[in-house]
Amino acid sequence: MTTDIKHIRNFSIIAHIDHGKSTLADRLLQATQAVTAREARNQLLDSMDLERERGITIKASAVTVHHTHNGQEYMLNFIDTPGHVDFTYEVSRALKACEGAILVVDAAQGVQAQTVVNAYLAIEQDLDIISVLNKIDLPGARPDDIAMEIEQALGMAAEDCILVSAKTGQGIDELLETIIEKLPQPPAPTTNKTRALIFDAIYDDYRGVIVYFRMFDGTLKTGDKIRMMGLGRNFSITELGKYTPKPEKVKSVGPGETGYLVAAIKTLGDVRVGDTITLENSPADQPLSGYEPPQQMVFCDFYPSTNSEKKNNDFEELRDAINRLSLNDSSFTFQPVHSEALGFGFRCGFLGLLHMDIIQERLEREGDVEIVQTAPTVSYKVQVRSKKGLIKELEIHNPADLPDAGTIVSIAEPMCRVNIISPSEFVGEVMKLCLERRGIYKHQTLVSATRQMMTFEIPLAEIIYDFYDKLKGLTSGYGTMDYEITQYHNDNLVKVQVLINAEPVEALSLICHKDRAEFRGRQLLTKLKKQIPRHQFEIPLQAAIGGKIIGRETIKGFRKNVTAKCYGGDVSRKRKLLEAQKKGKKRMKSVGSVQIPQEAFMAVLDQSE
Amino acid sequence: MAPQYNHIVLPTLGQCPSASARQVFLALKPQTSPARALYIHIPFCSHKCDYCDFYSLVDTRDRQNVFTDRLIRELRALGSFAPEPLNSIFIGGGTPSLLDASLWERLLGELNDSFDLSRIQTGQGEFTVECNPESTTPEFLGILKAGSVDRVSFGAQSFEPEHLKTLQRLHDPDRVELVIIMAQDAGIVRQSLDLIYAIPGQTLRQWQRDLQRAVAIGVEHISCYNLTYEPATAMTARLNQGEFTPADEDLEIQSFELAGKVLGEAGLMRYEISNFAQKGCESLHNLAYWRSESWLAAGPAAAAHVGGHRYRNTPHLGQYLDFDDQGFAPIMDHEQPDTRRALAERLMMGLRLVEGVDSDPIYRAGEQINEHLCDQLRECVLKQIEAGLMAMQDGRWQLTDAGLLLTDGIVAELMDVVYQA
C-alpha cells in the first residue's frame, strides 16, 4: 500500500556540529514512537563506531516514521546529512531528496559558520526551511537574541523560530505539527514513467550495495528490473525496504516516498549517487537532475609503516585494506605510487582534511595496517610548454612531480570561499590571519550585535594545515568556519627544493607562493634539523628555488658517542643495543651518507611553528 | 620482613630460568681451555643509589646466611671446572663489604679450597674486592688480607658532598682517604678509586679538584665514569621529571679530556675508555672482559663467558636460593657459541682498550665466516683511519683519542659489517 503524497513529508535536519542534530533526530523518532527511549540514546542514525566517537555523521541515511496529526496519519521521511565542511556535497545530495529542511541552531551558541553554509545549501535547493532554536533548557540560552541572529544572517523571520529542547522534549510536538503543516507535500509526478533519485549508497558485506532512493515518479516493486540511467546498467530488485529505523521489508515504494533497495550490486563502483533509477522495460526519457560528483581536493600518500615487525607483505595488506574500504566509501581515490624514501604506497585523494583523517583511521582500525601518512597537498593545475611549443595542462598532486621550472607556463591552485563567524573583538586578528594566508577579503556582515560574519577567498593550500586550529586559538574557541571550493586561480607559485648534504631530495620539496617561499623553506629546514639525527659528520641543509639557495642550516656532527661502563655483565645487552641502533638506521632512507628518518618526510608542508 | 626490591625489574614468569649453568658446562667441548677468571656477585646494599642499575637488594641481613651457604655450594660446583690456577677474582655487587665478617671468612676459605689460588698468592694474579668507603673497617680489611685479597676498589664517586647528594651516595667524602690508609695498613697495597663526572651541576673546575684529590691519595688505579642515565633508574626518572639539567656534551668532552690530562701527568695512563693505571697496574680481571677471555660467574645476576657460551645467573635472589642443580645456579639469556657474535663482541669490547685488538685472530675468524668479510672489515677500518678515528699499529687496530669518544658508532659500523657478511 502506498501513501497518498498529500500525507508525505520529506525533510533533512541541518545544523552546525554539536548544535543537537542527532539528539533532535532521536527525539523525533521517539515522539513518533519509532524507537523506545533507550534505543534513542544509541543515536540510531549514526551507524559507524567511528562516527559515534567523533560525534559526526559521515553517511547519510533515511528513516521513515508515521505520525498522526488531526486524525490523519502522515509519513515522515527524514534524510540524515553529515555535519561537516568536508561533506558539503553529501549535504546537497541529501537535500535533493527533500522538500524541506529543519535548521537547528543552538540557542546558547547562536548562528555559526556551518549554520550559514548549510542554510544556503537548502535555500539554493529551494527547500522550505523551519528554523529551530534548540537547547532552550540551558541556563545560557538566549532564544530572542539568537532568533534575531537568524533573521540578520539568513533573512528568516525571527518570530517563525520554534523553540525546543531536544533534551527535555519541550517543543517537539509543536515541531512535528509545523513539519506537517508548513512543509510542502512532494510534487505530483510529471511523467507516467518511473523515476527515483539515488541519494546514497552503502556497502554491506552480506547483501552487497544498499541503494537509498527517493521516488519522484511512479512506483518500484520487489522483482522489478531496473536501469541506472547514467551508468546504463540493469539490475533486478531482490529486496525493497525502509528504515523505521529498523530495516523493514516492503513490497513497493510509491511516489514521494523514500526507501532502500538491494539488487545484487557487487561494488559501489556500479552505482553512482545522483543517478536516476528507471524501469528497464519502460524507461523514462529524461533522468532527474542529479548533481556533480565530488571532487578530491586534498591529496596525501599512505605507505605501510615499516616499523611493524611484519616484513614483505605490508604493501599487499595496505592494498587489501584500501580496496576493502573503497567498497564502503567511493568518495576517495587512490593509485599506487613509489617513493624513493618510503617505498611502495598509494596516493589518495580526499574531499577535505577531515575526510582524510577518517579514511586513515578506518584503514588502521578496520584493515589492521599501520600507515605512514605524508603531509597533504592540494591538486595543482600546471600549464607546461612542450618542446614543440604546445601548451598542455597537467594535474599535479605532488611537488615532486612538478616538471622542470623552464617548461612551466603557469601554476593554478584551488581557491575556497571561506565563511568565518567570530565575536567582533577578534575580527582584527582573524582578518590578519586570513590575509597572511593570501586571503582576499570579500565582505562582512553583522550576525548579531556582538558577532560578525566574514567571507574571504583563500587558497585551499593555505587552509589545509593548521588554519582551523589557528582560528580557534585566535578567537578563544569562539570562531567557526566553513569553506567551499570555488575555482582554480593562477598565482606566482614556485617549487622549493631541499638539499641535504648538497643532494636534492625530491620527497622534501614543496610548492608555495613566491613571497612565502623563503619563510617556508627556512621553517622546513628548522624542522628537518630537529628530525634528522646527528651523524659522525656535519650535515648542511639547504633550501633552494631553481638553483638559488634561500636558506641554510647545519646539523653538527656527533662529538661523543660512547658507553662509559662496559664490563663482563654488559656484553650481551650492549651488543644488542648496538645492533638495534643499526637496525633503526635500516628504517631510515639514505641520501648519500645521510640517514633520514621517515618522520622527516612528514615535516614538509607542516606549517605549524 | 621480606627484602625490599628497589628499582629492580623482577623477572616475570615468562622469563623464569629454564636452564641451569650445569647444562652449559656439560655441553663444553673437551678441548675448551678452562676459565682463568672468576666473578662473584654479592647482591646486598644498604640503600639503593639513584643512578645504579646493578642487581642488588637493600640488605635486611635475614638472608645473608642462606645466601652464603648457597654461594659456597655454587663455588664448589664451579671449582671442578677450573683445574688451572686462577689469574683473577673479582668480588663485586651490590656492596660486598656489607656481608658479615664471619660469612666473609667462610667465603674466602671456600675459594681457597675449591680453586687454585697459587698465582694470586704469589703476586702474579689479582684478587679484588669492591668496597664501600662507608662500611669498610680495619677488621674487614684484615679478613680480606688473610683470604688472599690483594686489591680493593673504592667507590669514591666525588669529593663534593653536594654532588654525592645528587647521586644519593651516603658516604662522607673525607672517609675515602681514611679507608685507603686502612687498606694500606692492612697490607692491601693495590687500590683503585671510582670517580663519576658530568654530574648535574658539576663544573669543570670541581671535576679537576676531584681528580687532583684522587691523585694526591696516591692510588695505582682510577676509573672515571661519565654519569650515565640508565633506563629504569631513579636518576633517569628524576631527569625525565625535569628535576635537573644534565651536563652538556661539551662539558662531558672536556671532562673526559681533563681526566686523561690530569691523571696522565700523574703517571696514571688511560688504558681503557674509563680506566687509568700506573704501568703494570691495569686491572687483570677487567682486561679478561675486554679481551673476550673466559670467566666463571657466581651469585645472582652474575654473567659468565665460558667456551663461547654467554649466560647470566638468575637476577632474583629467591630463585637463586631455591633452585640448586648440584650447586649450579639457574640461568637466563643463554647464548650458544657463535663465531659471528664472538667476532662482533671481540671488536666491541677490544676497541675500548687503548691497546686495541689484534687483527690476526680477527682475520682468522673472519675467513671462517665469509670470504669477503676480511676485505670488508679492512675497508671499514681504513675509512675510519682516513677520518682520523682509528689507527693501525703493529698489526693492531686501535681507536685514536677522537675515536674513543665515538666508540659506539664506530663499533656499530664494524659489527654491521660482521653481521651483513
Ligand SMILES: Nc1nc2c(ncn2[C@@H]2O[C@H](COP(=O)(O)OP(=O)(O)O)[C@@H](O)[C@H]2O)c(=O)[nH]1
Ligand atoms: N542541554 C541540552 N543539551 C542538548 C540538547 N540537544 C543536544 N544537546 C547536547 O548537545 C551535544 C551535541 O548534540 P548532538 O545531537 O550530538 O549534536 P550534533 O553534532 O548536531 O548531532 C550533546 O552533548 C547533547 O547531549 C538540548 O536540547 N539541551
Ligand code: SF4
Ligand atoms: S651503586 Fe653500588 S652501592 Fe649503590 S645501589 Fe648500586 S650496587 Fe648498591
